[in-house]
Amino acid sequence: MQQVQSGNEPRDPETVIVGVDVGGTKIAAGIVDAHGQVAGRIQMPTDIRDPEHTLQSIASAIKTSIEASGITPSRVKAVGLGIPGMVDPEQGICLLAVNLNWQNVAVQRWLEQELGLPCAIDNDVSAATLGESIYGAGQGMQDMVYLSLGTGVAARAIIHGQLYRGAHGMAGEIGHLVVMPDGPLCRCGARGCLEALAAGPALALAAQTAIAAGKETQLQVYQQRHGTIRSEHIFAAAADNDALALHILRQAGEHIAYGIYLLTMTFDPQLVVIGGGLASDQSPLLIAIRTRAAHLLAQSSASRAMLSTEAIQVTSMQRDAAIIGAAALVARANSQHKREKQ
Numbered sequence: 001m002q003q004v005q006s007g008n009e010p011r012d013p014e015t016v017i018v019g020v021d022v023g024g025t026k027i028a029a030g031i032v033d034a035h036g037q038v039a040g041r042i043q044m045p046t047d048i049r050d051p052e053h054t055l056q057s058i059a060s061a062i063k064t065s066i067e068a069s070g071i072t073p074s075r076v077k078a079v080g081l082g083i084p085g086m087v088d089p090e091q092g093i094c095l096l097a098v099n100l101n102w103q104n105v106a107v108q109r110w111l112e113q114e115l116g117l118p119c120a121i122d123n124d125v126s127a128a129t130l131g132e133s134i135y136g137a138g139q140g141m142q143d144m145v146y147l148s149l150g151t152g153v154a155a156r157a158i159i160h161g162q163l164y165r166g167a168h169g170m171a172g173e174i175g176h177l178v179v180m181p182d183g184p185l186c187r188c189g190a191r192g193c194l195e196a197l198a199a200g201p202a203l204a205l206a207a208q209t210a211i212a213a214g215k216e217t218q219l220q221v222y223q224q225r226h227g228t229i230r231s232e233h234i235f236a237a238a239a240d241n242d243a244l245a246l247h248i249l250r251q252a253g254e255h256i257a258y259g260i261y262l263l264t265m266t267f268d269p270q271l272v273v274i275g276g277g278l279a280s281d282q283s284p285l286l287i288a289i290r291t292r293a294a295h296l297l298a299q300s301s302a303s304r305a306m307l308s309t310e311a312i313q314v315t316s317m318q319r320d321a322a323i324i325g326a327a328a329l330v331a332r333a334n335s336q337h338k339r340e341k342q
């Protein structure tokens with residue numbers, strides 16, 4: 001099923017960029033103007049039968065988004081793509097994306113040939129981090145950290161105004177930091193990773209385990225109604241003061257706060273922005289994150305001076321962050337190109 005929302009014509013009548021957020025189950029795309037305004041947002045299922053079909057579903061999402069925005073196609077200057085995996089942005093190759101069944105896929109070349117437009121690619125969390133630093137809460141900040149909480153957990157840092165990539169573009173993958181030795185099994189094979197304790201599927205699993213053990217909770221109703229429990233059900237039950245849902249979010253919040261504490265001590269950021277499907281302001285999860293982070297940071301005078309809990313914020317870009325971030329990859333590629341020419 002395809003969801004199309006007609007958008008307003010972007011403010012800048014000149015050129016626009018298509019930003020694409022590629023996920024394992026759905027592709028989101030939108031037209032982004034020079035001010036970071038988004039039009040023609042669409043969402044389509046990801047066809048993961050094989051790389052060719054996945055690339056075709058991406059191309060189709062791009063074309064549908066351009067049509068939905070109502071802009072003249074000639075105004076589209078380029079395409080930016082955020083991919084959930086290990087990416088070589090210079091070669092335009094996705095080295096590994098487990099959720100897409102991709103290994104060494106020449107994404108950039110395929111899309112450029114198919115669309116006749118320049119294309120820039122990178123890891124999806126890297127893209128969202130760039131978007132946050134260019135258009136979001138991190139505007140004008142030299143040092144910031146972006147933490148994505150959703151189906152997975154990952155962070156990226158902006159250092160001296162530049163995205164810090166590390167040797168493989170994966171610096172900040174704290175989802176697989178072991179925070180509870182011998183804890184629950186993670187999909188990476190290790191036990192007690194932050195992701196196995198605090199990502200969306202981990203919250204759902206904690207609820208299902210508690211219900212199987214005979215815990216009384218509103219979440220039983222969601223399980224009967226939907227045949228399963230998803231993280232959004234836990235947030236809904238917590239808003240209704242369900243004790244189990246609140247307990248699960250508090251525990252996850254404490255683990256995430258520890259992750260933020262480690263990121264703070266590693267990168268000394270001015271700001272930590274939380275994005276992704278689990279990021280929502282004033283939620284019990286966010287309150288637990290702030291409370292625990294305040295406790296951890298207060299323990300030493302050094303960490304107290306480094307980050308206040310007010311500097312832990314939820315993204316203001318919400319659902320557009322990934323699309324805007326993907327478009328920001330094009331701006332980055334252009335500025336690198338200019339620097340190389342000088």
Ligand SMILES: [Zn+2]
Pocket residue numbers: 175176177186187188189190193195196
């Ligand atoms: Zn792991």
